[in-house]
Amino acid sequence: MFHGRNNMIKFIKKDEGLTLVELLAAIVLISIIATIGIMLFSSIHSFWENSIDKYSNDANAELTMTTISKYVTDSSDIFTINNNLHTEEVRVKTGEESGTYPFKSIKFENNSLTFYELNISDEEFRLNDLAESVYESKIFLADNVENFQVSMSEENLVHFSIQFDHVKKNTSIKIFDF
Secondary structure, X not given: OHHHHHHHXXXXXXXXXXOHHHHHHHHHHHHHHHHHHXXXXXXXXXXXXXXXXXXXXXXXXXXXXXXXXXXXXXXXXXXXXXXXXXXXEXXXXXXXXXXXXXXXXXXXXXXXXXXXXXXXXXXXXXXXXXXHHXXXXXXXXXXXXXXXXXXXXXXXXEEEEEEEOOOEEEEEEEOOOO
C-alpha cells in the first residue's frame, strides 16, 4: 500500500510539460479546424448572398413585365420605335382627355428601361423624334437590361421580349380595339 502511494506522489510531482512537437501538433490541428470552419462559413455566406441577389433580380424582372403588361393591356394603340438591334421606345395610347391623348412611353436607353407619361397630340404619337420636354413623370423600371424587343402580330398581339443580365422574360398581350 505504501508502494502505491509513492507512485502517486511521483506522478503528481512529475514536472514534465508538453514537448515542442506535441505543442506544434496541437497548433496545426487547431489551425486546420479553424480554416475548415472559416471556409465553410464563407461559402454558406456567399451562397446566401447570391440566392438573395437572384431572388431580387427575378422579382424585379417579374415586376417590370407586370407593369408593362398592365399599361399595354389598357391601351387602344401601340407604336414602337426600333433600330436594327432592339426596340428603343414603345408608346401606348391609354385614353382620350380634352383633345389630347395621355400616352405611356417605355424607353430602352443605357441598358435600362424607363417609364414616362406623355401628354401629346395624336399627330405627335407616331413621330420618331419627340422633344425631350414631352417626357414627364419619369419612373425607373429596370436596370441590367441587355436587350428589349417588341413586335406586333396581325392578330393584335404584342410580343415583349426582355433580356435581363440573368434571365430572359417573354410575354404576349392581346390589344382590343375600343
